[in-house]
Amino acid sequence: MDDAAKADALCAAAVALREDADTILAANMRDCDAGIARGLSSAMIDRLRLDAGRLAAIAESVAAVAALPDPVGEEIDRRIAPAGMTLRRVRVPIGVIGIIYESRPNVTIDAAALCVRSGNAVILRGGSEAVHSNRALHTSFARGLASAGMEANAVQLVPTQDRDAVGAMLAASGGIDLIIPRGGKSLVARVQADARVPVLAHLDGICHSFVHAAADPDMARAIVVNAKLRRTGICGAMETLLIDRDYPDAAALLAALVDGGCEVRGDDMVLELEPRAVSASEEDWDTEYLDAIVSACFVDGMDGALAHIARHSSGHTEAIITADADVAARFQAEVDSAIVMVNASSQFADGGEFGLGAEIGIATGRLHARGPVALEGLTTYKWLVDGTGQVRGS
Amino acid sequence: MDDAAKADALCAAAVALREDADTILAANMRDCDAGIARGLSSAMIDRLRLDAGRLAAIAESVAAVAALPDPVGEEIDRRIAPAGMTLRRVRVPIGVIGIIYESRPNVTIDAAALCVRSGNAVILRGGSEAVHSNRALHTSFARGLASAGMEANAVQLVPTQDRDAVGAMLAASGGIDLIIPRGGKSLVARVQADARVPVLAHLDGICHSFVHAAADPDMARAIVVNAKLRRTGICGAMETLLIDRDYPDAAALLAALVDGGCEVRGDDMVLELEPRAVSASEEDWDTEYLDAIVSACFVDGMDGALAHIARHSSGHTEAIITADADVAARFQAEVDSAIVMVNASSQFADGGEFGLGAEIGIATGRLHARGPVALEGLTTYKWLVDGTGQVRGS
Numbered sequence: 061m062d063d064a065a066k067a068d069a070l071c072a073a074a075v076a077l078r079e080d081a082d083t084i085l086a087a088n089m090r091d092c093d094a095g096i097a098r099g100l101s102s103a104m105i106d107r108l109r110l111d112a113g114r115l116a117a118i119a120e121s122v123a124a125v126a127a128l129p130d131p132v133g134e135e136i137d138r139r140i141a142p143a144g145m146t147l148r149r150v151r152v153p154i155g156v157i158g159i160i161y162e163s164r165p166n167v168t169i170d171a172a173a174l175c176v177r178s179g180n181a182v183i184l185r186g187g188s189e190a191v192h193s194n195r196a197l198h199t200s201f202a203r204g205l206a207s208a209g210m211e212a213n214a215v216q217l218v219p220t221q222d223r224d225a226v227g228a229m230l231a232a233s234g235g236i237d238l239i240i241p242r243g244g245k246s247l248v249a250r251v252q253a254d255a256r257v258p259v260l261a262h263l264d265g266i267c268h269s270f271v272h273a274a275a276d277p278d279m280a281r282a283i284v285v286n287a288k289l290r291r292t293g294i295c296g297a298m299e300t301l302l303i304d305r306d307y308p309d310a311a312a313l314l315a316a317l318v319d320g321g322c323e324v325r326g327d328d329m330v331l332e333l334e335p336r337a338v339s340a341s342e343e344d345w346d347t348e349y350l351d352a353i354v355s356a357c358f359v360d361g362m363d364g365a366l367a368h369i370a371r372h373s374s375g376h377t378e379a380i381i382t383a384d385a386d387v388a389a390r391f392q393a394e395v396d397s398a399i400v401m402v403n404a405s406s407q408f409a410d411g412g413e414f415g416l417g418a419e420i421g422i423a424t425g426r427l428h429a430r431g432p433v434a435l436e437g438l439t440t441y442k443w444l445v446d447g448t449g450q451v452r453g454s
Numbered sequence: 455m456d457d458a459a460k461a462d463a464l465c466a467a468a469v470a471l472r473e474d475a476d477t478i479l480a481a482n483m484r485d486c487d488a489g490i491a492r493g494l495s496s497a498m499i500d501r502l503r504l505d506a507g508r509l510a511a512i513a514e515s516v517a518a519v520a521a522l523p524d525p526v527g528e529e530i531d532r533r534i535a536p537a538g539m540t541l542r543r544v545r546v547p548i549g550v551i552g553i554i555y556e557s558r559p560n561v562t563i564d565a566a567a568l569c570v571r572s573g574n575a576v577i578l579r580g581g582s583e584a585v586h587s588n589r590a591l592h593t594s595f596a597r598g599l600a601s602a603g604m605e606a607n608a609v610q611l612v613p614t615q616d617r618d619a620v621g622a623m624l625a626a627s628g629g630i631d632l633i634i635p636r637g638g639k640s641l642v643a644r645v646q647a648d649a650r651v652p653v654l655a656h657l658d659g660i661c662h663s664f665v666h667a668a669a670d671p672d673m674a675r676a677i678v679v680n681a682k683l684r685r686t687g688i689c690g691a692m693e694t695l696l697i698d699r700d701y702p703d704a705a706a707l708l709a710a711l712v713d714g715g716c717e718v719r720g721d722d723m724v725l726e727l728e729p730r731a732v733s734a735s736e737e738d739w740d741t742e743y744l745d746a747i748v749s750a751c752f753v754d755g756m757d758g759a760l761a762h763i764a765r766h767s768s769g770h771t772e773a774i775i776t777a778d779a780d781v782a783a784r785f786q787a788e789v790d791s792a793i794v795m796v797n798a799s800s801q802f803a804d805g806g807e808f809g810l811g812a813e814i815g816i817a818t819g820r821l822h823a824r825g826p827v828a829l830e831g832l833t834t835y836k837w838l839v840d841g842t843g844q845v846r847g848s
Contacts, residue, residue, distance in 0.1 A: 141809055145798050152790070154820050237820045258652065258821045279843040286845035392838045396546070404539050404841025413846065414837070415535055426548050426631045427652045428822040431837045443808070443825045444786045447798025449673040451680035452807065 063130035069208040070126035076204030087196035153179035155237035162243035165193035178438035262424040264374035265295030272382035273306035296409030398431035457524035464520035470598030481590035547573035549631035556637035559587035572832035656818040658768035659689030666776035667700035690803030695750040792825035
């Protein structure tokens, strides 16, 4: 299907989601009631819950994805071969994408919309706690696609909650081209360990912020507090604060975190400067808290920061705060993470904030796509060779 | 190391290979003698054998790789984030590349040079039949790198021929970032089946050429004969010939192949037109002969050709010969292979012929790199974010 046909199908799907709101919300209520009966935490129930506003936002996001430029067909390279043929590399869909996710029912639609926009088929496998919501959302979305002439089977929901179904997806080499897990660490770890199919994912977001000696104190405090506390549960949240021994304003920096409601787990020098801090254990340096907790230590300048990051980073996002452009350039050159920031909050590690439109996830692997994965990351390319009768010499 | 330092190290390695020619050729003689004693086929011995000319060509290819542009540091994307940060994507090395290969000792050097040029470390695991050659080549190459100040351990040769070493490489997730097998189908199949590390490879090259009704007969004969017979042992060699029922010159096309020394295995219509042809069995349509044998059948125009290719292609390279530009465009749009050619011999499916410089292999997978993989395919990217103190709003 061409650009316009895919966009039209997504717009029709957005309309269908609005039309089917009552059915979808009723199905979601069943899931929420069952979850409460099963004693799910209020946080789990909140992730599961849809209301008119959330559902409207989901439909809106589908319309927004419809409005994104189609990556398929984009020419990314053109050259003339030595023998005279014209060579072009053009983007094409990857093929069949498998999405394995947990409680948030919005993933059903967000992931499906991105896959459809980029010309891929998608097989969705949601969590059992959201089974009725996911079925209602999928039925409505597929109805919308079909109403605009798209093959509704382009978006499929695994009909069973049997856990063997996940194993079958992970083993479906040749049937599924790429698997993207969306959920907690245990889900991602299982997918990465068992998949016989390529996987795009991140296991941890142990993000470091390094406050360099030459950092502006006001900027440093503002960035560090935001990086840790704006939203503590996202993968781009700062988990470890590295402070240059020569940074003059460390006490105020640490105080700002504690004053903001953050537990600071620090080394001896941190404890000295901030009596409300507690002592960090070795494992704190490898812990993704996803909470109002931060590990903090002093390092010997850039070399100390690079050594700590090389040892403890999960390769997601690291940031430096410094007014020295040469120092910033060295940090960006030597830190081997998907995203390396200078003078900005690591909470910006997000496809939307990067201006990519919606993201399907963030990848910390080294192949294909790294960092926020959006429509481009859901495509591959093929080589088109246009000759005029060339044969190869011996 | 920067561009110049890597290029200098490779030039020094080329010099070392020339200086060490006697030692390397003596080691290779040991391998060849042992191979003959073990009864290796003359084809195997020929793949194994080095002489002064072949070794000089290997050293020359290292110098040629040194002269290729360094992909590392290339900016492939630049944008301004909604919050005002500057975003850049720049190419970086993948990390540690594992190369698992068979009898050709030149792979030791060709692969090492490409990995070094692109800033990667490489772990080489060659075949036992070439063990002395590979050790001598590796020792010389590493000496050359070290003489130019490169860490010689950037290029390592697995010291043992123990088959468990291959298993250890395939399981080295986190230690090896990418494995590239170079060799026969059984080697590639084992690597693809057992690897817990990403793999770039192609299992088969079942390449189709479709002679459309509107093909120029002279061009069709020249391309088809070249695609099959120029070199029958390469992955881009044509294995199946598809002829449009409405193509007027089919008899001469088939005769040209047989006259060229090719065995033609065809359907009934082929047998009718070319009495020297033999009858094809079902499995012929899924066979990579790598020999002077071709399967051939007639198809009902474009739809018949697309259906046959979709069912039997290995996704490597397909070609159409036609004078009709619209037909050619449809073929390129609908054939889902790494390389789709118009009016050219599939024997051009090669990184050098594509003007990419040397290639490390051809990939038929759908992620990261597809078709000929050269220096660019040995890199990934990271996101560099340059802010001025931005914090993310709630």
